[in-house]
Amino acid sequence: MPPVQDIEPRLLRAFATVAAELHFTRAAARLFVAQQALSRDIRRLERELGAELFVRTTRQVTLTADGRRLLPYARRVLDAQDELAAAFADTDRPLLVDIGAPVGTGHRVLVETRRAAPALEFVARYLSGLTGAAAELVAGRLDVSYGRIAGLDPALRDGLAHQPVRHERMAVLLRDDHPLAPLPEVPLHALAGETLYAGAGNAATAEWTDLAARLFAGRGIAMAAPFPEITGEAEFVRVVRKQRWSVLASTEFIAVPGMVVRPLVDPVPLSPVSLVWRRGLRHPGLDALRACAAGLAAAEGWLEIPPGSWLPETDRELMPDNC
DSSP states (O other): OOOGGGOOHHHHHHHHHHHHHSOHHHHHHHHTSOHHHHHHHHHHHHHHHTSOOEEEOSSOEEEOHHHHHHHHHHHHHHHHHHHHHHHHOOTTSOEEEEOSSSSSHHHHHHHHHHHHOTTSOEEEEOOSOHHHHHHHHHHTSOOEEEEOGGGSOHHHHTTEEEEEEEEEEEEEEEETTSTTTTSSSEEGGGGTTOEEEOOTTOGGGHHHHHHHHHHHTTTTOEEOOOOOOOOSHHHHHHHHHHHTOEEEEESSOOOOTTEEEEEEESSEEEEEEEEEEETTOOOHHHHHHHHHHHHHHHHHTTTOOOTTEEOOHHHHTTSOTTO
């Protein structure tokens, strides 16, 4: 058993939150983590302390005697950690926010936050995918990004926190002379035999390529061959038009001359988007972004899952149980 002084504050925060809620699902929602991850943290803390902290039944969760004994110590440690973080936080600096593109979820949240908190400064970045942005987040070169958290390597994900924001509807970008272009919506089965570009070859967008592979599997849809990373909106438009690709996209997408965006249906595939930041980050800009993201999600039903939708189980597990 490791020395008690080596216990990670993250485990103590998980314990204190469960102790406050006495409910693992609600505690996981407060911490913006999956319930399975929270349970793992509690089991790890129990192993390190050599003590059972909770009594779990199908009906309730209660603290054991050891859990009650630990709670005041855990709260003092966490209070001290929060004070330390606040003392050294550079909260006057601009918050660096990757929104991917000047359309879509991240862009909408940033516009609303700038309106709601005009005294704060947010500097936008336009990285091409969450996988690439995540390394920048962990290294401290970026503060916030958006994307599919389930597509990240678990080791990388451990250094990040996230807040589910939206289930974006997926779409296909087609040449305007494509046989399917006249349709207002494109059934997935109609893409059988088609080849779609989904970022293969671009390591920074690996989470999107993985989502596409899961969607295409068993439907006769081929993935376009790997292509070097395409940087910048203008270059993306040039390459897509020259290659005459059809592209897997979201319904909110940049305008590409000579091409149209059509929502996919039967089923409706969803791309889950979270607001993502490195664990331990304290900044009023992050608080403002999270509040505005939650407000937009509630007002516009962004986290609702329509009946008959498609969403991988790995992604469902990282979203709140009520979404």
